[in-house]
Amino acid sequence: MSVSPGLLTDRYELTMLTSFVRDGSVDHPAVFEAFARRLPEGRRYGVVAGLGRLVPMIADFAFTGEEVDWLHAQGVLDEQSAAWLRDFRFGGDVDAYPEGDLYFPGSPVLTVRGTLGECVMLETLVLSVLNHDSAIASAAARMTTAAGDRPLVEMGSRRTHEDAAVATARAAYLAGFTSTSNLAAGRLHGVPTVGTAAHAFTLAHESEAAAFASQVATQGTGTTLLVDTYDVAEGIRTAVEVAGPGLGAVRIDSGDLAETAAMARTLLDGLGATETRITATSDLDEYVITALADAPIDGYGVGTRVATGSGHPTASMVYKLVAVGREPGGRLHPVAKKSHDxxxxxxxxxxxxxxxxxxxxxxxxxxxxxxxxxxxxxxxxVLRDGRVVHDPPLTEVRTHCAAAVASLPAAARGVAAGPPYLTVSSKESP
Structure with a gap:
């Protein structure tokens, strides 16, 4: 069963809406902002991601008649708020940091202006998209920096929810990864896709040589052969014997990657496969990639630690009311939360x-x-009167992200822990 973007929300948004409808404040003007009070410990910067997914969902934020009937039957809405919601469509304005840009503690990453009713309902959707994708992109940007000119493949689909896997691939790509194993990300977002074979493919054949021969016959000698199912050195010898010295690449997925890669490079060169690349996978993150900087590795595949919480502490963005009017069309008054921390x-x-x-x-x-x-x-x-006015292609977002990260000093781009490079400050106009 599919649902409208409107249902991708917490119940308390509609609890508040019902009260706003009842007390007449639903059409009062309001301004909400999404921001992070702090970065994850040790992080120097964050990368904004998810805007390209979020914007069309805001533009389409509405409820079907059947969904309103269900909400009413569940006691979420009363008759008055149900009637208000049946004809609802977001008609406000949204401004945001361009996707791929940097953010720091206090950055007003996204601002929503409209009526109190329409703005309050967006909270859960805004935060679920921005927090997830920004966390992925912030980690992926650090990995990209650590990898330097070595390409990174996102391959974490099997470690997360099937829909999150598509968003993960998109966010990693905009932050500098070169490709993904996820086909839906290729179809929906144009992310280049790559993939060869798993250990099961080798195990399904009578011998490693038979498995390699089958793959080469199908994919050509430019393919990447997984050589660590049994013994890496023997796997490399078999791979070159089957594919010849023009073999595209070998993949190593276990063991001491630095030591194994050095052995593999020496062996490949000795067999005449001097142009055969070495790709490393196996629980990589920015710290491991940094440690492998001197290893003869030509590219990395990153899965678990870009797609799950072990690789990207939460972005911790919040969505807060910062100004509200006391009557429809009335003057906005600043409001602020004062609770400790x-x-x-x-x-x-x-x-x-x-x-x-x-x-x-x-x-x-x-x-x-x-x-x-x-x-x-x-x-x-980003949106004006509910209509999308900012929709750059993902390739442009990717270019913007690379330039944004490059605008940081080298020390802030590194993976070493430290305080946020900037904390956004107030500079009131005279």
Whole structure:
């Protein structure tokens, strides 16, 4: 059973909506912001991801008649709020940091302006998409930096939910991975796909040589042969014997990867397969990839630690009301949360960055769109009156991400733990 984007939400959003409809505040103007109070411990920066998936879901955020009937029958909605929801469609404005851009503690990553009713319902959807994809992209960007010019393949589909696997592949690609094993990501998002064979393929044949011969016959000598099912050295010898010295690559998936790769390179060169590449997989992350920098490895396949929580601490973004009017069309008043360790800052904000070859500072002005000399506005218009006005292709997002990460000083791009490179500060206009 498929559901509308409107149902991809927590019940309490509609509990609040019902009260807003009852007390008449549902059509009061409001501004909500998504931001992170802090980065995961040791992280120097975050990467915004998921906007390309989120925007069309916001534009289509609505409920079918059957869904409204079900919500009413479940006691989620009363008659008045059910009637309000039947004709609902998001008609507000959204501004956001471009997908692939950097964010830091306090960055107003996404701003939603509209009525209180339409804005409050977006919270769960906004956070589920941005938190997941930004966590993936932030980890993937660090892995990309660690890998340097060696290509990275995302191959974590078997370690996460089937829909999350597609989002993971997309987020990893925009952050610098070169391809994915996930076919749905290729079909839906245009991410290049790659894949050869698993250990089961070798085990299904009478011998390793028979398995390699079958694969080469189908895929050609440029294929990648998995050589560690039994013994790596013997597997390499068999692979070159079957495919010849023009074999495309061998993959190593176990053991001490640095030591094994060095042995493999020496053996391949001795067999005349000097152009055969070595690909390494097996629980890789930015730390392991950094440790393998001097190993003769030509590319990496990353699965578990890019697709699951072991590879990307949560992005911890929140979605908070920062301004609200007291009547329809009324003047907005800043509001803020004051509870311990969960403070928010009232008022809509416009963020600007200053550069001198590298990003130097990020600061925001409250309720002021005035251009700031020598600074670049970070947010861009994404939806206006509920219609999409910003929809760059994923290749453009990928280019933007590479440039954004490159704008950090080398020390901030590295994998070593440290404080956030920037903390966004207020710089109120005179």
């Amino acid at each position: 969960k403070v928010s800052v009232g008022g809509a904000k416009t963020a600007w960055r200053r550069y001198d070859g590298e990003v130097l500072v990020e600061e925001w002005y409250r309720d002021d769109d005035t251009d700031q000399p020598g600074a670049r506005r970070v947010q861009v218009p």
